Amino acid sequence: MSESIAHAPTASAALSVRVRQFYALTKPRVVQLIVFCAVIGMLMASPGLPDWKVVIAATIGIWLVAAAAAAFNCLVEQHIDAQMKRTAWRPTARGELGNGQTLAFAALRGEVGPEALMLCLIIFLWTPPHFWALALYRAEDYARAGLPMLPVTHGNDFTRLQILLYTFVLFAATLLPFIYRMSGWIYLLAAVALGAGFCGYAFALWRRYSEALARRTFRFSIWHLSLLFAALLLDHYLTPLLRGA
Numbered sequence: 001m002s003e004s005i006a007h008a009p010t011a012s013a014a015l016s017v018r019v020r021q022f023y024a025l026t027k028p029r030v031v032q033l034i035v036f037c038a039v040i041g042m043l044m045a046s047p048g049l050p051d052w053k054v055v056i057a058a059t060i061g062i063w064l065v066a067a068a069a070a071a072f073n074c075l076v077e078q079h080i081d082a083q084m085k086r087t088a089w090r091p092t093a094r095g096e097l098g099n100g101q102t103l104a105f106a107a108l109r110g111e112v113g114p115e116a117l118m119l120c121l122i123i124f125l126w127t128p129p130h131f132w133a134l135a136l137y138r139a140e141d142y143a144r145a146g147l148p149m150l151p152v153t154h155g156n157d158f159t160r161l162q163i164l165l166y167t168f169v170l171f172a173a174t175l176l177p178f179i180y181r182m183s184g185w186i187y188l189l190a191a192v193a194l195g196a197g198f199c200g201y202a203f204a205l206w207r208r209y210s211e212a213l214a215r216r217t218f219r220f221s222i223w224h225l226s227l228l229f230a231a232l233l234l235d236h237y238l239t240p241l242l243r244g245a
Contacts, residue, residue, distance in 0.1 A: 025074050026067035033226065034066045040229045041119060044182075044236050045108035054108060065202060118176045119232075123225070125170040129163040129202060130221035136160070136205075136214040160206045163217070167202040171195035176227060183232055184239035190231030194224045 001204040042055050132150055135142060136159055139151040151159045177183040201217040 027070040028067070031063060031066040031070060031221065035063050036226065037119075037123070037229050038062045040233045041116065043107050043233055044115065044119075047240075050108050058108075064222040101165045114180065115177075115182050118173075118180065118182065119229075121176070122170070122173050122228070123198075125166060125173050126221070126225055129166040129170065129198070130218065130225075131162050132159050132166075133205070133214050133218040133221060136209070137211040137218075156209060160209060164199075164202040166193075166205040171199055177232065183235045185235075186238055187231045187235035190235075191228060194228050194231075198224050 038243050039055070039059055042050055042058060135149045135151050136156060139149070139156070140147040143152045150162065174195055177189070178185075178188040178191070198220060201213070205213050205217050
């Protein structure tokens with residue numbers, strides 16, 4: 001009895017360590033954005049409420065695939081991670097966002113239509129300025145690890161210019177759902193406001209660099225994508241109601 005009690009804290013501590021390791025490997029804070037956008041993609045694929053069995057199954061599948069990609073990334077780049085202050089999260093992992101959108105539409109519609117391709121294009125164009133903003137203030141880490149990120153290979157000034165140019169192109173791409181009549185005025189107002197904000201951050205960063213501004217630009221980019229897709233979903237359900245009224 002006493003021996004089992006003595007071993008109980010050790011077993012509990014070991015389980016806690018394993019849970020923390022699993023959490024670190026699967027990167028749930030990164031994966032949740034992938035899943036969030038994918039779920040919205042599934043809801044957008046249906047004019048009404050979709051089949052919740054399909055939504056739940058697809059959500060779990062996308063979450064597991066994204067988490068597995070995160071764990072595989074840690075395995076492949078463990079020698080790089082050891083040289084960096086932060087975990088080296090490569091842009092290819094962010095590409096799972098676009099893949100999640102494509103899978104989400106295919107799961108509900110059985111095909112990949114123009115709507116899915118437009119959302120995938122938005123994510124594709126959003127990824128470079130989002131990640132380059134992070135790479136700007138982590139350039140020394142990437143250089144130390146030997147990763148050919150844009151600030152390392154082409155310098156700070158060139159990277160800031162590319163961020164600005166990409167935000168302009170991204171702004172135009174975010175208007176496509178409205179032009180295609182996939183969404184209405186609610187989404188358009190949100191897309192214009194968020195796009196103007198992102199371009200404003202990129203312009204300020206291009207004019208004068210600071211690590212603090214690069215950090216704010218990176219954080220805003222996450223809010224930009226999250227709120228943009230939330231606006232898509234809100235518009236998807238509210239616009240038909242307003243038209244009916």
